[in-house]
Amino acid sequence: xxxxxxxxxxxxxxxxxxxxxxxxxxxxxxxxxxxxxxxxxxxxxxxxxxxxxxxxxxxxxxxxxxxxxxxxxxxxxxxxxxxxxxxxxxxxxxxxxxxxxxxxxxxxxxxxxxxxxxxxxxxxxxxxxxxxxxxxxxxxxxxxxxxxxxxxxxxxxxxxxxxxxxxxxxxxxxxxxxxxxxxxxxxxxxxxxxxxxxxxxxxxxxxxxxxxxxxxxxxxxxxxxxxxxxxxxxxxxxxxxxxxxxxxxxxxxxxxxxxxxxxxxxxxxxxxxxxxxxxxxxxxxxxxxxxxxxxxxxxxxxxxxxxxxxxxxxxxxxxxxxxxxxxxxxxxxxxxxxxxxxxxxxxxxxxxxxxxxxxxxxxxxxxxxxxxxxxxxxxxxxxxxxxxxxxxxxxxxxxxxxxxxxxxxxx
Amino acid sequence: xxxxxxxxxxxxxxxxxxxxxxxxxxxxxxxxxxxxxxxxxxxxxxxxxxxxxxxxxxxxxxxxxxxxxxxxxxxxxxxxxxxxxxxxxxxxxxxxxxxxxxxxxxxxxxxxxxxxxxxxxxxxxxxxxxxxxxxxxxxxxxxxxxxxxxxxxxxxxxxxxxxxxxxxxxxxxxxxxxxxxxxxxxxxxxxxxxxxxxxxxxxxxxxxxxxxxxxxxxxxxxxxxxxxxxxxxxxxxxxxxxxxxxxxxxxxxxxxxxxxxxxxxx
Numbered sequence: 001x002x003x004x005x006x007x008x009x010x011x012x013x014x015x016x017x018x019x020x021x022x023x024x025x026x027x028x029x030x031x032x033x034x035x036x037x038x039x040x041x042x043x044x045x046x047x048x049x050x051x052x053x054x055x056x057x058x059x060x061x062x063x064x065x066x067x068x069x070x071x072x073x074x075x076x077x078x079x080x081x082x083x084x085x086x087x088x089x090x091x092x093x094x095x096x097x098x099x100x101x102x103x104x105x106x107x108x109x110x111x112x113x114x115x116x117x118x119x120x121x122x123x124x125x126x127x128x129x130x131x132x133x134x135x136x137x138x139x140x141x142x143x144x145x146x147x148x149x150x151x152x153x154x155x156x157x158x159x160x161x162x163x164x165x166x167x168x169x170x171x172x173x174x175x176x177x178x179x180x181x182x183x184x185x186x187x188x189x190x191x192x193x194x195x196x197x198x199x200x201x202x203x204x205x206x207x208x209x210x211x212x213x214x215x216x217x218x219x220x221x222x223x224x225x226x227x228x229x230x231x232x233x234x235x236x237x238x239x240x241x242x243x244x245x246x247x248x249x250x251x252x253x254x255x256x257x258x259x260x261x262x263x264x265x266x267x268x269x270x271x272x273x274x275x276x277x278x279x280x281x282x283x284x285x286x287x288x289x290x291x292x293x294x295x296x297x298x299x300x301x302x303x304x305x306x307x308x309x310x311x312x313x314x315x316x317x318x319x320x321x322x323x324x325x326x327x328x329x330x331x332x333x334x335x336x337x338x339x340x341x342x343x344x345x346x347x348x349x350x351x352x353x354x355x356x357x358x359x360x361x362x363x364x365x366x367x368x369x370x371x372x373x374x375x376x377x378x379x380x381x382x383x384x385x386x387x388x389x390x391x392x393x394x395x396x397x398x399x400x401x402x403x404x405x406x407x408x409x410x411x
Numbered sequence: 412x413x414x415x416x417x418x419x420x421x422x423x424x425x426x427x428x429x430x431x432x433x434x435x436x437x438x439x440x441x442x443x444x445x446x447x448x449x450x451x452x453x454x455x456x457x458x459x460x461x462x463x464x465x466x467x468x469x470x471x472x473x474x475x476x477x478x479x480x481x482x483x484x485x486x487x488x489x490x491x492x493x494x495x496x497x498x499x500x501x502x503x504x505x506x507x508x509x510x511x512x513x514x515x516x517x518x519x520x521x522x523x524x525x526x527x528x529x530x531x532x533x534x535x536x537x538x539x540x541x542x543x544x545x546x547x548x549x550x551x552x553x554x555x556x557x558x559x560x561x562x563x564x565x566x567x568x569x570x571x572x573x574x575x576x577x578x579x580x581x582x583x584x585x586x587x588x589x590x591x592x593x594x595x596x597x598x599x600x601x602x603x604x605x606x607x608x609x610x611x612x613x614x615x616x617x618x619x620x621x622x623x624x625x626x627x628x629x630x631x632x633x634x635x636x637x638x639x640x641x642x643x644x645x646x647x648x649x650x651x652x653x654x655x656x657x658x659x660x661x662x663x664x665x666x667x668x669x670x671x672x673x674x675x676x677x
Contacts, residue, residue, distance in 0.1 A: 011553050012549070012550075012552050012553035012556065012563070012565065013552070013553075013562055013564050013565070016562075016564060016602065016606075017564040017565050017566070017599075017602055018598040018602055019549070019565055019598070022567075022596075022598045045538075045562045046556065046560050046561060046562055048553045048556055048557070072543075072544055072549070073549060073567070074549040074565070076550070
């Protein structure tokens with residue numbers, strides 16, 4: 001994050017007079033940077049132009065020097081006002097005109113001070129807490145009568161994403177999706193970040209994996225199990241299916257009835273996942289199934305042993321579901337949201353639904369990888385605003401195996 | 412013919428120092444100043460045929476003689492000056508009053524938005540230029556541009572000796588520009604050399620710029636300028652202007668010359 005910034009406005013015949021050029025040159029020569037956030041060019045020779053620029057400097061002192069130098073050329077600091085707030089009248093309903101967030105770092109001006117919005121996420125409202133002079137992004141379902149919600153656009157700053165210090169695949173900060181890019185260097189960069197986070201022992205953040213059942217179908221189960229057992233994954237988001245097929249593989253050696261080692265369907269295999277779910281429901285929970293020895297291998301067993309935080313969100317087509325699957329989607333969203341603080345790397349693997357749901361919840365500052373054999377998934381994720389996600393068009397099992405090898409796993 | 416607003420130098424003198432030319436110790440010779448002023452008026456009125464509107468001088472306002480700083484006029488619209496220095500702010504109400512009693516629609520700029528009239532705002536029929544940084548605040552120009560519906564290009568003045576645009580910049584009736592480039596910052600110099608065709612640029616040498624050769628009054632093909640500027644006179648004559656040199660050194664003690672002593676009313 002930049003140490004100091006200020007929005008300034010320059011107006012008049014600033015283009016032909018080279019006044020704008022002079023102001024921009026002055027900012028750069030003094031060691032500052034700028035973003036031209038808005039330029040309105042006069043449509044006739046008589047009509048004035050207007051430029052809005054955000055000036056940034058490494059320190060408040062340098063920023064003050066720059067502002068002093070550009071003010072004689074007409075650059076005036078934009079009049080700063082507090083953001084406006086309105087109370088919630090009906091539970092679960094934001095006031096009309098509420099400010100809808102982006103997933104970029106956002107500051108609001110409250111009682112004369114700029115403060116960062118906590119738990120930023122796209123498509124939420126911002127709740128102002130006057131007792132602490134703080135602000136937090138909240139979904140509309142969390143709005144309670146009397147809550148003060150930020151409305152309009154005054155007193156709100158959305159900061160562009162700063163380029164991370166690491167020079168790796170995430171430093172491009174753009175969702176490139178191509179099946180023709182070499183995967184090796186991207187996977188090596190992901191592995192490097194995972195190793196750094198594991199070595200820090202949780203002090204620098206957690207790795208989240210959101211995955212679909214194709215991980216099991218395609219043969220990525222052993223690799224993901226190793227990654228979890230080795231302490232590289234700390235939060236797992238999945239649905240009923242990933243857990244059900246993982247445990248089906250342990251109990252029956254199949255995934256959706258398909259023999260994982262035999263390579264063909266087995267008789268009555270289509271019942272296996274139902275019998276698995278039924279067995280776990282009888283035991284009471286996945287944790288008890290692992291504790292009792294009914295399940296000893298695979299992804300879910302590794303999660304229980306490694307105390308990985310698992311959020312299972314259900315869907316309308318689920319069988320069972322397994323105990324622990326949250327079938328109320330608003331509650332599921334809240335549980336996923338609660339697991340996000342501290343996540344510093346997100347791997348979204350082979351799941352359209354969970355990848356997009358997770359992408360919607362993540363701040364843009366979290367490096368994100370979306371792996372899917374179908375290019376439509378990372379494209380869809382980018383189209384819905386998660387522009388920071390790096391898209392990898394490849395099969396889930398290949399990705400997880402390559403990643404495991406890169407991290408020293410022998411599978 | 413042209414109408415000019417002038418103010419007799421009855422109370423002229425160097426009573427304070429608000430530009431590098433002024434030295435209180437360098438007293439003005441009032442008798443000589445009067446003679447020089449009347450000689451200038453004679454030239455304007457009788458040789459060139461301008462109509463002069465004389466306003467009443469006010470005691471203790473020695474710089475009211477410099478009517479170029481009264482404000483700026485276009486048609487019947489007048490915007491009186493907002494002087495930067497308190498010494499001259501006391502003149503504002505008298506100039507405003509003159510505009511009102513002579514039928515102008517007066518628009519006042521907000522207080523603190525410094526603008527020193529036709530001393531800093533000059534131009535050609537299609538484009539106006541505004542000097543800033545020394546006296547006028549650049550922020551006045553977007554407002555003036557709106558009031559007059561004109562394009563106004565701000566030019567930064569970098570030498571305190573050339574504290575008003577009219578001390579170093581004089582647009583002529585034939586479209587030529589008489590000016591002294593070093594008085595401007597490099598951006599303004601670039602703008603001027605881009606906007607004014609090369610064959611219309613008339614560069615004044617330093618020695619004559621320092622005698623305020625650019626502080627000239629151009630009426631039709633006549634140009635009145637301070638004496639002692641032979642190079643500038645030659646350039647003007649070569650382009651077919653009738654040149655009228657006038658001794659105005661008493662007013663140079665206050666940092667003004669021919670142009671500063673007049674305000675074009677048309």
